[in-house]
Ligand code: SF4
């Protein structure tokens with residue numbers, strides 16, 4: 082048992098064995114655990130705390146969640162009109178349909194429970210090629226379904242929630258995967274660049290909702306395919322396990338000061354989903370991209386954060402509050418301050434994504450900057466980034482004007 086008697090999928094002996102087994106790949110992924118590490122309990126996630134913890138829950142946080150249904154409070158500010166909220170909520174609607182359909186059973190799919198895919202595992206197993214060939218093929222299938230990035234990691238219970246949450250009463254619920262599941266397919270979903278430029282606004286929240294809705298469909302399709310092949314598959318969005326360590330271990334990017342995975346393709350402008358399976362696959366390896374080292378020289382996101390929720394110093398394992406993953410030396414946000422700001426806006430904020438210099442386009446200048454930022458000349462890249470200035474917010478009214486002129490994207 083853990084010192085505070087929280088339930089866990091792992092006892093100390095199993096945890097030590099995983100630490101030993103993954104020591105090298107943790108190091109390669111930039112993951113530094115301390116003896117204080119223990120798996121995260123989903124009940125302490127800031128979004129879950131907003132339902133049971135009176136130090137987080139308030140009329141404002143209740144109104145925040147209600148605004149994602151029809152009780153939004155359109156207001157005069159640019160980006161918070163009825164059209165902005167309507168577009169945001171419509172973008173979320175597919176994901177919301179998934180998360181609400183089993184709510185009566187206490188399973189908010191995609192957030193506090195895996196996606197419930199109504200396809201049984203086929204009694205017949207397909208004849209397999211070798212794991213490497215299967216891995217190449219499954220990545221192509223995931224891309225066919227719409228994933229923008231796909232990579233594979235080994236299942237590692239250290240990143241799985243010690244317990245998930247029964248949303249009827251927020252009590253701990255079992256979070257075990259089916260027996261024999263060995264790999265996780267991690268998928269990246271690029272967010273719309275123009276919409277992200279409009280953060281903070283209700284309009285910008287459409288960029289998040291769109292990807293959650295797409296994720297729900299893509300994950301469901303991939304799970305159905307794997308089960309059709311005769312293999313177990315569990316589809317997951319924010320539920321079941323922390324996706325950031327998996328994305329790092331799968332080599333999709335590096336961890337940034339803004340608490341996001343910074344990818345070479347899209348910078349931080351990407352969301353992740355995952356599918357756990359027992360299909361024999363070959364895991365990818367972490368990549369040394371030089372992105373994280375740039376964060377050591379930069380604090381643009383921390384300076385731009387309105388409630389000052391991001392750290393400006395070096396990584397540390399000192400927990401900010403109960404929502405911090407314990408025993409990992411990393412940059413950790415103050416989730417209470419961050420979510421408090423979201424609640425006051427009545428929409429999500431991703432200013433720290435918008436302003437990150439890795440959230441760039443693909444012009445020649447952008448590619449040259451990336452090469453400098455990830456190599457020996459990162460200080461020159463920093464100077465150049467400062468000269469270019471922090472990415473300005475696109476006014477929501479201008480986004481709508483572009484849309485109406487047919488010039489979007
Ligand atoms: S999402 Fe907004 S409030 Fe939260 S850390 Fe980023 S900039 Fe700060």
Ligand code: SF4
Nearest residue numbers: 337339376379382437
């Ligand atoms: S803004 Fe700078 S410090 Fe923040 S994540 Fe991006 S590169 Fe790293």
